[in-house]
Amino acid sequence: MRPVEVLRFSLKALTGHSLRTALSLLGVMIGVAAVVVLTALGEGARLYVVDQFNSLGTNLLIVLPGRTETSGTMGIGGVPNDLTLEDAQAIAREISQARRVAPISMGTEEVAFRERSRQIVVLGTTSEYQHARRVQLQRGEFLPDEELFRGANVAVLGHKAAKELFDNRDPIGAVVRVGGWRMRVIGVLAKQGTKMGVNFDDLVIVPVRTGMKMLNRSSLFRILIQVHAHTDLDLARDRVVDLITERHEEEDITVITQDAVVSTFSAILNTLTLAVAAIAAISLSVAGIGIMNVMLVSVSERTSEVGLLKAVGVNNRQILTVFLAEASLISIAGGLIGLGTGWLIVRTVVRLWPAFPATTPLWAVGAALGVSIVVGVVFGVIPARRATGLDPIAALGQR
Amino acid sequence: MIRLEGICRTFEVGDQPVYALVDVQEEIRAGEHVAIMGPSGSGKSTLLNIVGCLDRPTAGSYHLDDREVGQLDDGELTQIRRHEIGFVFQFFHLVSRLTAQENVEMPMVFANLPRAERRERARQALDAVGVGARADHLPEQLSGGERQRVALARATILRPKILLADEPTGNLDSKSGRVVLDLLDGLNDDGLTLIVVTHDARVAHRADRVIVLVDGKIAKRAPGDRINEVLSLLAEEDE
Numbered sequence A: 001m002r003p004v005e006v007l008r009f010s011l012k013a014l015t016g017h018s019l020r021t022a023l024s025l026l027g028v029m030i031g032v033a034a035v036v037v038l039t040a041l042g043e044g045a046r047l048y049v050v051d052q053f054n055s056l057g058t059n060l061l062i063v064l065p066g067r068t069e070t071s072g073t074m075g076i077g078g079v080p081n082d083l084t085l086e087d088a089q090a091i092a093r094e095i096s097q098a099r100r101v102a103p104i105s106m107g108t109e110e111v112a113f114r115e116r117s118r119q120i121v122v123l124g125t126t127s128e129y130q131h132a133r134r135v136q137l138q139r140g141e142f143l144p145d146e147e148l149f150r151g152a153n154v155a156v157l158g159h160k161a162a163k164e165l166f167d168n169r170d171p172i173g174a175v176v177r178v179g180g181w182r183m184r185v186i187g188v189l190a191k192q193g194t195k196m197g198v199n200f201d202d203l204v205i206v207p208v209r210t211g212m213k214m215l216n217r218s219s220l221f222r223i224l225i226q227v228h229a230h231t232d233l234d235l236a237r238d239r240v241v242d243l244i245t246e247r248h249e250e251e252d253i254t255v256i257t258q259d260a261v262v263s264t265f266s267a268i269l270n271t272l273t274l275a276v277a278a279i280a281a282i283s284l285s286v287a288g289i290g291i292m293n294v295m296l297v298s299v300s301e302r303t304s305e306v307g308l309l310k311a312v313g314v315n316n317r318q319i320l321t322v323f324l325a326e327a328s329l330i331s332i333a334g335g336l337i338g339l340g341t342g343w344l345i346v347r348t349v350v351r352l353w354p355a356f357p358a359t360t361p362l363w364a365v366g367a368a369l370g371v372s373i374v375v376g377v378v379f380g381v382i383p384a385r386r387a388t389g390l391d392p393i394a395a396l397g398q399r
Numbered sequence B: 001m002i003r004l005e006g007i008c009r010t011f012e013v014g015d016q017p018v019y020a021l022v023d024v025q026e027e028i029r030a031g032e033h034v035a036i037m038g039p040s041g042s043g044k045s046t047l048l049n050i051v052g053c054l055d056r057p058t059a060g061s062y063h064l065d066d067r068e069v070g071q072l073d074d075g076e077l078t079q080i081r082r083h084e085i086g087f088v089f090q091f092f093h094l095v096s097r098l099t100a101q102e103n104v105e106m107p108m109v110f111a112n113l114p115r116a117e118r119r120e121r122a123r124q125a126l127d128a129v130g131v132g133a134r135a136d137h138l139p140e141q142l143s144g145g146e147r148q149r150v151a152l153a154r155a156t157i158l159r160p161k162i163l164l165a166d167e168p169t170g171n172l173d174s175k176s177g178r179v180v181l182d183l184l185d186g187l188n189d190d191g192l193t194l195i196v197v198t199h200d201a202r203v204a205h206r207a208d209r210v211i212v213l214v215d216g217k218i219a220k221r222a223p224g225d226r227i228n229e230v231l232s233l234l235a236e237e238d239e
């Protein structure tokens, strides 16, 4: 029996019971669409996070004062030594892998221009920071390349901060007060949103020395180090730890690589995607049980037809083929419709939130289709076997 | 061509055996027209199913031409049903979602005949039984007589040598019944071996020979035109 004939016969049987067929199609469709959409969201979240980190710069080491692991090496008081500008200078001088070193101090202060004022984040750093963190400027310049301890009275405003203080006037050259300090505005950042918990639109960036004085800090908040190449990260970290330990006479800093954070996030989100896909796959098996039920009903409703097929000399293999084909048609068609529906939903998500890179990974498409077809065949076998197992005389005895 | 020797068919119902056929001895030649009569439960349908290779006897031997059917496997019996035997049933057994044309084509689909040939042969067969005009109608749109004629076209579409009919007129009024019987007679005239199970003496009357079953045994044999005498004789014996 040619496959075309099997298909024609099975299709006729399916369209003959359109409601039943539609319902089981729907089951498979929802399962497949769920896999497609959920994995797209998971993958989108992963890409989004990775992208966020990358936009903050790559090949970065971050030095924090204090140790995150508990250990006995710290003093009785447990208070770490200050992380100082001298430490940052030493790193820049001694660590050959370090391409850029940007010390950072951070706090909040009132920023005012004439009668307007706002309480915003003050970030003290150096010109190195711009390239290490890939900070984009909308207007003017970033902090000047100057001697670390000089601390000029200049400031770079975030996009929103500039707007709130100056409306549409050009802030470049104007003098703002930051916590009582008179600072000349030399640049405005491009709009870039929140990254790593810092809102880059609503802050003011000042030279690190000025920032420390202004905020009354003796210790740096962080030291950001960008190394030349990804492969330098581990060595550079070890050397930084050694260097600072030697300078502080104890190991009282933590050095994290941003890549480690990225890959941890990426792995977590990958696992999440897989888990969600697995849940969706379970819903596909439920759809399979639906197919099985539909086919079982179909077989028992068509008992006398099966008896007739046997009487006219249709063999068991042909009967099996016909019923399996019906189950497979449901699952394949349901799978394809589900794929299309899922794709449309993902497209809609992308259209509504262009920043969110939702995209179904190829493996998920393959898995969804594969599982739906396997489900159709596997769950089609039991009803099909029941059909071939019918006694033709008893089957024909039914009207 | 059909030779039955010592055929028994016993059903096990619980631990209670039901003897549906007991030591049936019979020979039917090619081209014969035989009627099987007998009271309800006498084993008529059981005998027809064995002759049609839908069922196997529990004892005895059945020779079809020069083959001993008991020696054949299920696949070979399926082939025999496909190519050598046609069935007509009291309740037609048309597939309700298929048109008359498609019902007649169905055996040819599973026998792998090309589409164009199927079309042509089904149309001719429907014309031959006088329902060519209803080819595209569904069974529910046809009268009982028309349905049985479609079923007859289907049963003969693969040109079997033997046609088995179990109460073919049992569900028809006498006029539609006569049309179907005339068609059956015509097929028999063309050389088809015809075995008809019936309760109706007028149907049996058309046969060359009549076999009367009682309690699974052949109680009487008679020429078709003497069936009435035989039946009254049997009725007297009963009293």
Ligand SMILES: Nc1ncnc2c1ncn2[C@@H]1O[C@H](COP(=O)(O)OP(=O)(O)OP(=O)(O)O)[C@@H](O)[C@H]1O
Pocket: B011, B012, B013, B018, B019, B020, B038, B039, B040, B041, B042, B043, B044, B045, B046, B047
């Ligand atoms: N599958 C079965 N299981 C048990 N007993 C059966 C089975 N099939 C038939 N019988 C019994 O065998 C006997 C013969 O049945 P059969 O159907 O051949 O009778 P019949 O002559 O065709 O009757 P009717 O005229 O009512 O159709 C009956 O007693 C019936 O109950």
Ligand SMILES: [Mg+2]
Pocket: B044, B045, B046, B166
């Ligand atoms: Mg019967």
